[in-house]
Amino acid sequence: MIGQGYLTLGSLEFRLAELRSRHQKAEGQLELLRSEKAQLEDKREQLQADLDTWRQVQVLFSKVSEFSREQLKLRIEQTVTVALQAVFGEEGLAFEIRLGERAGVPTAEWQVVSLYGDQLVTGDPQDSRGGGVVDIVSLALRLALLELSRPKPEGPLLLDEVGKHVSSAFAPNVAVFLKEYARKTGRQIVLVTHQSALAEVADRSIVVSKLDGESVVSEG
Numbered sequence: 406m407i408g409q410g411y412l413t414l415g416s417l418e419f420r421l422a423e424l425r426s427r428h429q430k431a432e433g434q435l436e437l438l439r440s441e442k443a444q445l446e447d448k449r450e451q452l453q454a455d456l457d458t459w460r461q462v463q464v465l466f467s468k469v470s471e472f473s474r475e476q477l478k479l480r481i482e483q484t485v486t487v488a489l490q491a492v493f494g495e496e497g498l499a500f501e502i503r504l505g506e507r508a509g510v511p512t513a514e515w516q517v518v519s520l521y522g523d524q525l526v527t528g529d530p531q532d533s534r535g536g537g538v539v540d541i542v543s544l545a546l547r548l549a550l551l552e553l554s555r556p557k558p559e560g561p562l563l564l565d566e567v568g569k570h571v572s573s574a575f576a577p578n579v580a581v582f583l584k585e586y587a588r589k590t591g592r593q594i595v596l597v598t599h600q601s602a603l604a605e606v607a608d609r610s611i612v613v614s615k616l617d618g619e620s621v622v623s624e625g
Contacts, residue, residue: 458546459515465550466504467511474511478502481549488545489517489538491585492571492578500542517542537571541579544568548586561593567603576602 462481466474485500499518506512517538544567551558568579580603587594596603604610612623 454543458543458550461550462546463511463513465553466513474504477553478504478513480553481546484549484552485542485545488541488548488582491582492541492568492575493538494575494578495519500545515542537568537575540568540570552590561595564594564596566598567596568600569598573600573602576600579603580606 466477482500482502486498489498489500490496497519501516501518503514503516504511505514544564548562551562564583567583568576571579583594583596583603584606586592596607598604604612610624614621614623
C-alpha cells in the first residue's frame with residue numbers, strides 16, 4: 406500500500422499531461438503574439454510610408470502660390486481618382502484634397518468620396534476596403550509627386566510590395582494600372598512582389614525561391 410503523501414503513477418501521468426497541455430497552450434499564445442507583432446510592425450511600416458508620402462505633398466503645397474496650389478490640387482486629385490477607378494472599377498469613386506490654412510501655413514487633408522446612387526459618402530482612406538484604398542492612394546500620390554517634381558527625376562521607378570492590402574480580386578487591376586502608367590510615361594518599373602498577378606504582366610520576371618535553405622534565382 407502506498408501511504409498518504411506519495412505520488413502514484415496515475416497522478417504523475419495526470420500532472421505530466423496537465424503540464425503538456427499548459428505548455429501547448431502557452432506555445433499557441435506565443436505564436437499568436439508573434440503573429441500579432443508581425444502584423445503591427447507591417448502596419449506601422451505602411452503608416453510610416455504613407456506619412457512620409459503625405460508630408461511630401463504638404464511640402465509641395467506650401468512651396469507654391471495660391472493659383473498654382475489649386476492647379477496642383479486638381480492634377481493630384483485627377484491622378485489618384487484615375488488610379489482608384491482603374492483598380493476598383495467604380496466610376497463613382499473619387500479622391501479629394503481639402504485645402505486650408507493653420508497658423509499661416511497651407512494645409513491639405515485628403516478624403517475618398519464614393520457615389521452610392523445619388524448619395525455621396527466621404528470617408529478616410531484608412532477605413533476603406535481593409536486598407537486597400539489607402540494602398541492605392543499612396544501609390545498614386547507617389548506617382549503624381551514623381552511626375553510633378555521639377556526637375557523631374559529620371560531613371561526607373563522602384564516599388565516594393567505595392568498593393569499588398571488590396572484583395573486578390575483587384576490585384577490584376579493594380580498590375581494593369583502600373584503597366585499603363587509605364588506605357589504612358591515611358592518609365593521602367595522595377596517591382597518586388599509576392600503577388601503573382603503583378604509578376605505575370607511584367608516584361609521580365611525573376612523568381613527567388615528557397616531550396617534546402619538556400620536562395621535559388623530563376624526566370625519567371
